[in-house]
Structures are given as C-alpha cells and as structure tokens.
Amino acid sequence: MLLRKGALSIRGDRRALLVCAALLLIALAGAVVLIGTGDYRIAPLDVLRSLTGHGDPGQDFVVRQLRLPRVVVALLVGAALGMAGAAFQTVSRNPLGSPDVIGFGQGSAAGALLVIVVLKGSSYEVAGGAVAGGLLTGLAVYLLAWKRGVHGYRLVLVGIGASAVLSAVNSYLLVKADFVDAARAVVWLTGSLDGRDWAQVWPLLAACAVLMPVLLLQSRSLRVTEMGDDTAHALGVRVERTRLVTVLAAVLLTACATAAAGPIAFIALTAPQLARRLARSPGVALVPSALMGAALLVAADWAAQRAFGSGQVPVGVATGVLGGGYLLWLLIAERRAGRM
Numbered sequence: 001m002l003l004r005k006g007a008l009s010i011r012g013d014r015r016a017l018l019v020c021a022a023l024l025l026i027a028l029a030g031a032v033v034l035i036g037t038g039d040y041r042i043a044p045l046d047v048l049r050s051l052t053g054h055g056d057p058g059q060d061f062v063v064r065q066l067r068l069p070r071v072v073v074a075l076l077v078g079a080a081l082g083m084a085g086a087a088f089q090t091v092s093r094n095p096l097g098s099p100d101v102i103g104f105g106q107g108s109a110a111g112a113l114l115v116i117v118v119l120k121g122s123s124y125e126v127a128g129g130a131v132a133g134g135l136l137t138g139l140a141v142y143l144l145a146w147k148r149g150v151h152g153y154r155l156v157l158v159g160i161g162a163s164a165v166l167s168a169v170n171s172y173l174l175v176k177a178d179f180v181d182a183a184r185a186v187v188w189l190t191g192s193l194d195g196r197d198w199a200q201v202w203p204l205l206a207a208c209a210v211l212m213p214v215l216l217l218q219s220r221s222l223r224v225t226e227m228g229d230d231t232a233h234a235l236g237v238r239v240e241r242t243r244l245v246t247v248l249a250a251v252l253l254t255a256c257a258t259a260a261a262g263p264i265a266f267i268a269l270t271a272p273q274l275a276r277r278l279a280r281s282p283g284v285a286l287v288p289s290a291l292m293g294a295a296l297l298v299a300a301d302w303a304a305q306r307a308f309g310s311g312q313v314p315v316g317v318a319t320g321v322l323g324g325g326y327l328l329w330l331l332i333a334e335r336r337a338g339r340m
Contacts, residue, residue: 013279015279015280016279016280016288019275019278019279020279020287020288020291023275023278023288023291023292023294023295024291026295027075027078027291027294027295027298030295030298030299030302031071031075031298032044032047032048032051033302034067034071034074034298034301034302034305035047035051035063035067035068035071037302037305037306038067038305040062042059042062042063046059047063050062050063050064051063051064051068069196069197069198069200070193070194070196070197071298072201072205073193073196073200073201073204073260073261074193074261074294074297074298074315075294075297075298076201076204076205076208076257076260076294077193077204077257077260077261077264077267077297078264078267078271078290078293078294078295078296078297078298079208079212079290079291079293079294080204080207080208080211080212080253080254080256080257080290080293081099081253081254081257081264081267081268081271081293081297082267082268082271082272082275082289082290082291082292082293082294082296083212083215083250083253083286083287083289083290083293084099084215084250084251084253084254084257084268085098085267085268085269085271085289085293086271086272086275086276086284086285086286086289086290087215087218087222087247087249087250087284087286088102088247088250088268089272089273090222090225090226090246090284091222091243091246091247091250092153092155092156093153093226094156095269096156096269097155097156097159098266098268098269098272099250099251099254099268100263100265100266100268100269101156101159101160101163101269102141102155102156102158102159102160102162102163103137103141103159103160103161103162103163103166104134104137104138104141104159104251104254104255105134105254105258105263105265105268106137106162106163106166106167106170106263107133107134107136107137107138107162107166107255108130108131108134108137108254108255108258108259108263109130109133109166109170109189109258109263110133110137110166110169110170110173111129111130111131111132111133111136112126112127112130112133112185112188112258112259112262113129113170113173113185114129114133114173115128115129116129116177116181116184116185116188117173117174117176117181117182117185118173120181126188126259127200127203127259127260128259130255130258130259131252131255131256131259132255133255134251134252134254134255134258135251135252135255137162137251138247138248138251138255139248139251140162141155141158141159141162142155142244142247144158144162145157145158145159170189173185174186187314188262189262189263190262190314190316190317191261191262191263191264191265191314191315191316191317191319192261192262192314192315192316193261193301193314193315196260196261200260200261203256203260204256204257204260207252207253207256208253208256211249211253211256212253214245214249215246215249215250215253215286216286216287218242218245218246218249219284219286221237221238221242222242222246222284223284224237225237225239225242225243226284254268261315262316263316264297264316264319265316265319265320265323265324266319266320266322266323266324266326267293267296267297267300267319267323268293269323269326270296270322270323270326271289271290271292271293271296272285272289272292273326274292274296275288275289275291275292276288276289278292296319297315297319300315300318300319300322301315301318303318304317304318
C-alpha cells in the first residue's frame with residue numbers, strides 16, 4: 001500500500017499496519033487494566049473516567065499520581081527495548097542480537113552499580129551511571145568487533161564475551177558492597193517498576209522522542225543492508241555509517257530504558273521476533289517491535305502483580321521466566337535450522 005501527498009510518499013504493508021493497530025489497542029487496554037490493579041482496585045470504566053477528568057477526587061489521585069506514571073514508564077521502557085532489540089537484530093542479522101544478550105544491559109548495570117557501591121550516589125546519579133555504562137559498553141563492543149567493518153556474528157560473539165566479563169565485575173561489586181548498598185543494588189538489578197513517578201517519565205519520554213525517530217530514519221537503509229553489504233554499497237547506502245548511527249541510537253535507547261526501570265530481561269529479545277512473525281514483514285519491523293515491547297511489559301507487570309495472590313514480584317522476574325523459555329525455544333529452532 002502506497003500513500004502519497006505531494007512529494008511525500010509512505011509505503012506500508014496492510015497486514016503490518018493492522019498488526020500495529022491491534023498491538024497499540026492491546027497495549028493501551030492493558031495499561032487501563034494495569035492502572036486499576038492493586039490493593040485498591042478500580043474498574044476499567046472508572047479508570048477511563050479519571051483519565052478524562054470525570055472521576056471522583058480519591059480515584060483521580062490514585063490513578064493520576066500513583067499509578068499512571070508507573071504504567072507510562074512501563075509503556076515507554078517496553079517500546080524502547082522492543083525497538084532497540086529490532087535494530088540490534090537487524091544490524092547483527094542474528095535473532096540472538098539483543099541488548100541483554102550481547103552485553104549492553106550488563107554495561108548499564110555495571111555503571112549503575114559503580115555509582116551505588118563506590119560513589120554512594122542518588123537515584124538520579126544511578127540513572128546517569130546506567131546511561132554512561134551502556135554507552136561505553138556499546139562503543140567498546142563495536143570497536144572490538146570492527147575488522148574492515150562489523151560482521152553480525154562477530155558483534156554477537158564479542159558482545160557475549162563482554163557480557164560475561166561485566167557480569168563478573170557486577171558480582172564483584174556486589175560482594176564488596178556493604179549490606180545496605182548491596183540490598184539497594186540487588187533491588188535495582190532485578191528490574192522493577194515499583195515507585196516510579198513523573199520524575200522518571202519525562203527524561204525517558206524525551207529520550208524516546210529523540211532516539212526513536214533517528215532509528216526510524218535509518219530503517220530504509222537497514223532494510224537494504226539486509227541484502228548484503230556489496231548490494232547496499234551498489235545502491236548508494238553508506239553501510240558502516242548506517243550501522244554506527246543505528247548501534248549508537250539503540251544503545252542509548254537501551255541505556256535510558258535501563259536507567260528508568262533497571263535491567264528488564266528478554267523484552268528486547270522476544271518483542272522483535274514476535275512482531276515480525278505477526279506482521280510477516282521481511283524488513284525492519286521497528287514500529288511493530290516497539291508496540292509489541294510495550295504490550296509485553298504491561299502484560300508482564302500485570303502478571304507479576306497477580307501471580308502470587310496478595311504478593312507481588314518485580315516485573316524483571318516475570319520477563320526473565322517468560323523470556324528464558326523463549327530463548328531456549330529459539331536456540332533449539334536455530335540449531336534445527338542449521339544456523340548454529
């Protein structure tokens with residue numbers, strides 16, 4: 001399907017557009033249900049009344065001030081991780097090429113742990129450390145994987161090695177920390193949306209507003225690079241520049257999402273794969289992946305709040321359980337297909 005308006009034209013696949021619309025509705029409906037979930041339950045219709053300014057004052061306070069920021073952070077973090085995962089998997093040409101597998105999430109965690117354990121920093125300083133750690137790790141992995149260009153499997157292998165080293169560094173920092181700092185670090189490392197307020201929403205929203213369009217602008221070039229570097233060069237695509245801009249934007253997007261909610265595992269791995277299978281899109285499914293990531297994280301947070309009755313577990317535990325099973329299935333599928 002081709003849409004034209006003057007000199008501007010947008011080409012879109014009808015099925016992909018329908019999938020995007022369905023995922024958006026699922027994510028928003030899940031957000032409304034999640035806002036109403038908790039010790040003080042609120043019916044979805046009452047949540048909608050409060051969101052539109054027609055609820056009673058008590059419910060308005062609970063919805064707008066206590067629960068809405070948490071859900072907005074969930075939507076933004078899920079969308080950021082989903083789009084970043086799609087970008088990494090396209091650059092690496094490997095379904096395992098996601099930030100939490102190739103070390104960028106561990107880099108953000110290392111930066112945050114250094115601030116918590118060594119510098120005794122505040123929550124804002126921890127967020128800054130997470131962004132700096134993720135960015136430095138991304139640049140280091142890219143440079144180490146460089147050899148007359150960046151090959152996908154080399155990027156994944158170097159990233160897995162970096163992840164192992166950083167995991168050891170993080171374990172060492174936890175061992176050397178005192179009890180209070182270690183407890184604080186463990187809570188952060190689990191990945192949680194508890195206690196999120198508007199102070200976490202606005203920086204993450206600004207990061208998404210800047211970085212997501214950067215990735216979307218690279219989508220056409222990324223689609224061409226999937227045909228091979230020689231073909232892309234022949235069609236006028238600056239391959240290494242495209243990869244560098246994509247990796248840099250995706251690393252920053254991952255680091256900002258990690259800074260807002262801690263390392264949420266496997267969303268970046270599973271969302272692009274599920275989105276591509278639903279949309280049946282041969283190209284770069286950035287927007288469907290972002291919407292799938294948002295829907296998955298909202299659903300995981302709802303499950304984490306209700307899985308153990310009156311108890312509640314961090315959302316990172318729920319995504320880890322679900323994503324670990326998906327990773328095993330993916331490894332088996334790749335092995336059967338002869339790609340491993």
